[in-house]
Amino acid sequence: MYSLNNFDPQDFLDKYWQKKPVLLKGLFEHFSDPIEPDELAGLAAEQEVESRVIARNGNDWQVEHGPFDDYSEFGENGWTLLVQAVDHWWEEGVDLVDAFRFIPNWRIDDLMVSFSTPNGGVGPHLDQYDVFIVQGQGKRHWRVGEQQVLDEKIPHPDLLQVSEFDACIDEVLEPGDVLYIPPGCPHEGYAIENALNYSIGFRAPNQQDLISSFADYALAKECFKDRYTDPGLSVKANTAEISQSEMAKIKSLMLKTLDQDAHFNTWLGEYMSQAKHELDIHEPEPHYENSDVELMLNSDEEWRKLGGLRTLLIDKQLYINGDAVGVSTDSHSLVELIAGQNSYTSDQLKKHTIKQENIELFTRLINQGYFYSMT
Ligand code: SIN
Ligand code: CO
Numbered sequence: 001m002y003s004l005n006n007f008d009p010q011d012f013l014d015k016y017w018q019k020k021p022v023l024l025k026g027l028f029e030h031f032s033d034p035i036e037p038d039e040l041a042g043l044a045a046e047q048e049v050e051s052r053v054i055a056r057n058g059n060d061w062q063v064e065h066g067p068f069d070d071y072s073e074f075g076e077n078g079w080t081l082l083v084q085a086v087d088h089w090w091e092e093g094v095d096l097v098d099a100f101r102f103i104p105n106w107r108i109d110d111l112m113v114s115f116s117t118p119n120g121g122v123g124p125h126l127d128q129y130d131v132f133i134v135q136g137q138g139k140r141h142w143r144v145g146e147q148q149v150l151d152e153k154i155p156h157p158d159l160l161q162v163s164e165f166d167a168c169i170d171e172v173l174e175p176g177d178v179l180y181i182p183p184g185c186p187h188e189g190y191a192i193e194n195a196l197n198y199s200i201g202f203r204a205p206n207q208q209d210l211i212s213s214f215a216d217y218a219l220a221k222e223c224f225k226d227r228y229t230d231p232g233l234s235v236k237a238n239t240a241e242i243s244q245s246e247m248a249k250i251k252s253l254m255l256k257t258l259d260q261d262a263h264f265n266t267w268l269g270e271y272m273s274q275a276k277h278e279l280d281i282h283e284p285e286p287h288y289e290n291s292d293v294e295l296m297l298n299s300d301e302e303w304r305k306l307g308g309l310r311t312l313l314i315d316k317q318l319y320i321n322g323d324a325v326g327v328s329t330d331s332h333s334l335v336e337l338i339a340g341q342n343s344y345t346s347d348q349l350k351k352h353t354i355k356q357e358n359i360e361l362f363t364r365l366i367n368q369g370y371f372y373s374m375t
Contacts, residue, residue: 001095001098002028002095002096002098002099003028003099004027004028004099005026005027005028005029005176006026007024007027009102012024012180013102016180016182017103017130017180017182018130018182018183019182020146020168020182020185021144021145021146021168021169021179021180021181021182021185021187022169022179022180023142023144023169023171023173023177023178023179024177024178024179024180025177026176026177027134027176027177027178028099028134028175028176028178029176030176031134031135031136031175031176033136033137033175033196034090034092034093034095034096034198035086035090035092035093035113035196037115037194037196039090040081040083040086040113040115040196041068041071041081041115043083043086043089043090044066044067044068044081044083045066045067045068045069046067046089047067048278048280049066049067049083049084049085049089050066050083050084050085050277051065051066051067051068051081051082051083051084052064052065052066052081052082052158053066053068053071053074053079053080053081053082054079054080054082054120054121054122054123054159055074055078055079055080055120056078056079056119056120056121056123057078059155060155061123061155061156061159062156063156063157063158063159066083068081074117075117076117076118077117077118077119077120078117078118078119078120079116079117079120080114080115080116080117080120080121080122080191081114081115081116082112082113082114082122083112083113083114084110084112084277085110085111085112085275085276085277085278085308086110086111086112086113087110087111087307087308088110088275088277088278088279088280088307088308089280089307090307091304091307093111093113093198093307094304094305094307094308094342094343095342095343096111096134096198096200097110097111097200098342100132100200103202105310105311105312106203106272106273106310106312107202107203107204108200108201108202108203109129109201109202109203109276110201110275110276110277110308111198111199111200111201112198112199112201113196113197113198113199114196114197114199115194115195115196116138116140116189116190116191116194116195116196116197117191117194118191118192118193118194119190119191120190120191121140121188121189121190121191122159122188122189123155123159123161123188124143124161124162124163124164124165124186124187124188125160125161125162125186125187125188126150126162126183126184126185126186126187127181127183127184127201128183128184128204129183129201129202129203129204130180130181130182130183130201130202130204131180131181131199131200131201131202132178132179132180132181132199132200133178133179133181133189133197133198133199134176134177134178134197134198134199134200135173135174135175135176135177135178135195135196135197136175136195136196136197136198137175137194137195137196138175138191138192138193138194138195138196139172139173139174139191139192139193139195140172140173140189140190140191140192140195140197141170141171141172141173141189141190141191141192142169142170142171142172142173142179142187142188142189143165143167143169143170143187143188143189144167144168144169144179144181144185144186144187145165145166145167145168145185145186145187146166146168146185147182147184147185148165148166148186150162150163150165150186151163162186165186172192173189183204203276210271213267213271214257214258214267214271217263217266217267217270217271218257221263223260223263224257224263226253226256228249228250228253230246230249265314265315265317266317266324268314269312269314269317269319269324270319270322270323270324271322272310272312272319273310273311273312273319273320273321273322273323274310274321274322275308275309275310275321277308279306279307279308279309279321280306280307280308281306281368281369281370282369283367283368283369284366284367284369284372287367288363288366288367289363290356290359290360290363292363293353293359293362293363293366294353294359296346296373296375297346297349297350297353298346299375300346300373300374300375301345301346301374301375302343302344302345302346302373302374302375303343303344303345303346303349303371303372303373303374304342304343304344304371304372304374305338305341305342305343305370305371306369306370306371306372309321309370311338311339312339313335313336313339316329316332316335318335318339320365320370321370325365327361328357328361330355330357330358331352331355331357331358331361333352334349334352334353334355334358334361334362335361337349337352338362338365338371349362
């Protein structure tokens with residue numbers, strides 16, 4: 001487990017979150033990497049795992065997409081391997097993300113891990129989202145600036161960079177140091193020696209994301225069928241015109257769709273609980289019976305949620321991986337436990353599974369591949 005050293009979450013949120021970049025020196029004491037470079041390379045060799053290598057030779061930038069079996073073409077320095085959604089494939093990655101769960105779960109996206117050789121980096125760039133960058137093994141020189149006017153540069157079709165920027169942080173990071181970078185703040189990191197970095201990324205939907213997802217929901221559920229009506233119509237001077245009052249009626253017809261809480265909540269829970277990257281779901285074969293799970297709770301000690309699985313609560317309704325889960329109200333304390341944490345002891349679970357509906361619910365979720373015993 002990773003704990004934050006000498007850190008006051010509320011103070012951090014008040015001073016820095018979405019406001020300005022900060023270097024949190026030694027945020028993790030005696031940091032131990034959740035993954036080793038050869039293990040990361042193992043993930044990057046998998047077809048399902050999204051990975052890239054970005055290599056630089058002077059001003060010449062190269063971008064290659066994985067899977068990768070061999071890195072010899074890139075030489076000993078000037079390149080970095082970036083692997084997306086490592087928490088979906090690597091249990092210890094989940095534990096590192098958990099350290100940042102003082103931010104609401106729905107805002108947390110996933111864990112990207114980079115391995116950089118000396119001088120390796122992705123170049124100066126901006127991200128649209130907040131990010132914590134944890135320094136793992138090795139040292140890396142990071143520069144970060146506050147939001148400023150910058151030119152875009154595209155040194156390679158797959159690489160969007162920015163022009164030189166003024167830095168407010170210009171430091172060599174050591175293992176356990178953490179940078180927090182708000183959206184739109186330019187940053188660049190170059191390894192001094194072989195180095196691992198962990199980026200805990202966040203999500204913040206924009207209006208376009210929300211509207212298009214809500215429209216998809218409406219089409220799928222066929223739920224918004226009220227039509228425009230105008231029984232009080234009167235003759236106009238110019239019939240080509242859509243009048244102010246007609247526009248107001250159309251706008252209100254559209255806004256009414258958002259006012260139906262049952263639909264709004266279901267859409268939001270389904271949308272926000274979807275993972276952006278593939279999950280490593282394996283349904284147990286054959287499926288377990290309730291009695292099998294009861295036995296396992298007595299013999300096995302540790303349980304986990306599938307890495308990267310999003311479990312959210314809206315008004316006591318549980319959403320998992322894009323679906324509303326049917327749960328009896330009596331199961332709410334179990335639901336709070338399994339939604340709120342990513343690992344559990346059997347003792348924690350057994351406090352709830354004495355109820356029949358709870359053992360049924362937990363068995364159902366295990367059979368969907370969402371929870372598993374570590375034994
Ligand atoms: C990296 O680890 O090289 C990239 C992290 C970032 O700048 O977003
Ligand atoms: Co970045």
